[in-house]
Amino acid sequence: MAGHVKVMERPGKQGSYLSAVAGGLGVTLKHLINPHKVSQQYPDEKWELSPRFRGTHRMATHEDGRAKCVGCGLCPAVCPVNCIKLIPAEDENGERYAAVYEIDEFRCIFCGFCQEVCPVEAIHLGVHYENAEYSRERWVYDLERLCSQEHPVTALWDPSDAASE
Amino acid sequence: MTDLTGTGLLVAAVIKVLTLFTLLLVLVALATYVERRVAGFIQDRSGPNRVGPIGLLQAVADGLKSLLKEETSPDEASKSLFFLAPALTIVPATVLFAVIPFGSPLPTRWGLVELIVADVPIGFLYILALSSLGVYGLVLAGWASNSKYAFLGGLRGSAQMISYEIGLAMSLIPVLLLAGNVRMPELVSMQQSFEGGPGTFGLWFVLPLLVAAFVFFVSSLAETNRLPFDLPEAEAELVAGYHTEYSSMKFSMFILGEYAHLITAGALVTVFFLGGWDIPGWTGDNIRVLADGSVIGEPTWWKTVLTFTSFSLKTTLVVLVFMWIRWTLPRFRYDQLMDFGWKVFIPGLMAYISIIAIAIYVLESRGFEPGPAYAGILFAVNAALAGLVWFVLDRGVLVRGAASVPQAAKEME
Numbered sequence: 106m107a108g109h110v111k112v113m114e115r116p117g118k119q120g121s122y123l124s125a126v127a128g129g130l131g132v133t134l135k136h137l138i139n140p141h142k143v144s145q146q147y148p149d150e151k152w153e154l155s156p157r158f159r160g161t162h163r164m165a166t167h168e169d170g171r172a173k174c175v176g177c178g179l180c181p182a183v184c185p186v187n188c189i190k191l192i193p194a195e196d197e198n199g200e201r202y203a204a205v206y207e208i209d210e211f212r213c214i215f216c217g218f219c220q221e222v223c224p225v226e227a228i229h230l231g232v233h234y235e236n237a238e239y240s241r242e243r244w245v246y247d248l249e250r251l252c253s254q255e256h257p258v259t260a261l262w263d264p265s266d267a268a269s270e
Numbered sequence: 271m272t273d274l275t276g277t278g279l280l281v282a283a284v285i286k287v288l289t290l291f292t293l294l295l296v297l298v299a300l301a302t303y304v305e306r307r308v309a310g311f312i313q314d315r316s317g318p319n320r321v322g323p324i325g326l327l328q329a330v331a332d333g334l335k336s337l338l339k340e341e342t343s344p345d346e347a348s349k350s351l352f353f354l355a356p357a358l359t360i361v362p363a364t365v366l367f368a369v370i371p372f373g374s375p376l377p378t379r380w381g382l383v384e385l386i387v388a389d390v391p392i393g394f395l396y397i398l399a400l401s402s403l404g405v406y407g408l409v410l411a412g413w414a415s416n417s418k419y420a421f422l423g424g425l426r427g428s429a430q431m432i433s434y435e436i437g438l439a440m441s442l443i444p445v446l447l448l449a450g451n452v453r454m455p456e457l458v459s460m461q462q463s464f465e466g467g468p469g470t471f472g473l474w475f476v477l478p479l480l481v482a483a484f485v486f487f488v489s490s491l492a493e494t495n496r497l498p499f500d501l502p503e504a505e506a507e508l509v510a511g512y513h514t515e516y517s518s519m520k521f522s523m524f525i526l527g528e529y530a531h532l533i534t535a536g537a538l539v540t541v542f543f544l545g546g547w548d549i550p551g552w553t554g555d556n557i558r559v560l561a562d563g564s565v566i567g568e569p570t571w572w573k574t575v576l577t578f579t580s581f582s583l584k585t586t587l588v589v590l591v592f593m594w595i596r597w598t599l600p601r602f603r604y605d606q607l608m609d610f611g612w613k614v615f616i617p618g619l620m621a622y623i624s625i626i627a628i629a630i631y632v633l634e635s636r637g638f639e640p641g642p643a644y645a646g647i648l649f650a651v652n653a654a655l656a657g658l659v660w661f662v663l664d665r666g667v668l669v670r671g672a673a674s675v676p677q678a679a680k681e682m683e
Contacts, residue, residue: 121664126599133312133598144316 164251173227180219188212229258299329336522351414356523359407363530369393373578394452415515423511427502433611434492441485458546469640478648490535536588547577
């Protein structure tokens with residue numbers, strides 16, 4: 106609880122308003138002519154995102170374009186906000202796949218548990234955040250849309266390299 | 271060369287009115303953009319810079335947005351006054367420009383055209399009369415909205431503008447004492463130097479009347495309802511003050527009115543104290559049209575262009591200072607505002623006017639002719655007074671430490 110609280114000297118009864126105004130004008134003038142501006146011209150300049158930034162999902166695919174997902178059901182189970190909807194199915198070779206796989210990006214809190222838990226490294230979070238849409242429905246990403254995302258995937262946190270070096 | 275007469279006068283007047291009005295409206299729109307840019311720069315941001323080159327078309331985008339927005343008016347509002355109020359804020363500000371000389375006389379094939387819309391012999395009184403009209407916009411907006419916040423804003427606005435109207439008018443009395451004239455072009459001439467004709471000072475009035483210039487500047491801030499005097503729209507306590515209930519283009523009219531006032535105030539400061547369209551350090555531009563129509567100096571068209579540029583630059587500079595102050599100072603507390611107007615400005619100005627009047631009397635009884643020496647002595651008097659105000663009188667008058675605020679509350683009871 107220890108800590109030093111700096112108590113500012115209040116101007117006494119003898120403060121001169123005009124001198125204070127002149128001082129204030131000096132401060133603002135200094136900022137007015139200072140060429141360094143902190144604004145970022147967003148659509149023109151973008152943030153450099155960390156490789157561990159967790160954003161829009163992306164589904165990994167095989168070479169022939171099929172999603173890698175095997176419909177094990179671990180990601181909907183681990184998802185803390187229930188934003189993943191998965192209906193697994195089995196093809197004629199007896200291989201399981203996701204018949205329906207939808208992620209509601211509105212509900213998602215981008216915790217990254219789905220990526221961590223996935224046994225076949227199919228579902229990933231991406232280094233990407235520009236996903237504004239005109240309707241709420243468009244925020245529910247189906248399997249096809251997840252497969253067609255092209256942004257880089259999020260690097261998972263590596264315990265042996267805790268500081269990401 | 272003679273003055274215009276008959277039809278020529280009418281045509282010249284129409285051209286002047288149209289040019290000036292268009293220019294003023296464009297400048298008002300531009301001022302809203304400049305204000306936001308200045309605000310941005312002062313706060314280390316870049317301000318609006320996306321519409322058009324470096325954001326210059328921002329005002330167009332804003333205007334378009336305002337026009338397209340839904341227009342609401344409260345059920346209980348007094349409809350006609352509610353509609354009238356925005357117009358009443360912008361009109362006094364724009365019509366004030368009628369008596370402001372904005373350049374040296376322009377010689378044309380048909381005669382000499384003076385660059386002032388209405389060269390009325392009572393230009394000065396016209397300004398005082400019309401600048402007070404601006405308060406009607408505020409009061410009517412506040413009252414007609416039938417909303418308590420708007421009403422409080424309107425009340426504050428009227429109290430503030432009436433208080434500072436006095437400061438504004440009284441700070442101009444020394445100018446009258448010095449100039450001995452209420453014709454606006456003559457006020458500009460008095461600040462230039464001439465060979466022959468009635469004596470002039472050859473020095474901008476800001477020097478011989480330093481304190482008056484300062485008071486006029488501060489009163490203008492209060493008249494235009496800008497920080498630190500924007501109590502009528504104090505958003506922290508009154509939502510948005512008198513224009514709380516306004517939306518769409520009617521709201522924009524208030525903003526345009528504010529900026530029109532701002533530019534007019536800048537022009538007035540320029541004419542009264544910064545030599546109007548005078549170009550400093552050059553006597554070639556000094557052209558004077560006397561009341562009987564005789565002309566001193568040689569008017570040419572390029573001198574008109576140069577002097578107009580000079581006038582515009584000075585006005586812009588004053589407007590920029592207004593903006594600079596707005597983004598520096600916090601708002602006054604209401605009691606501070608009233609104290610400042612009634613207990614500091616009015617008695618102070620009375621004393622100041624007496625001192626200046628005595629100084630002028632002494633100077634003239636000693637046989638001083640109007641001229642730089644005369645003005646120099648007045649400047650010395652003013653500098654002494656300014657020093658007195660700055661180092662002695664301005665102690666604990668306006669800003670008091672927090673500890674002394676209860677004291678102030680006790681005084682008010």
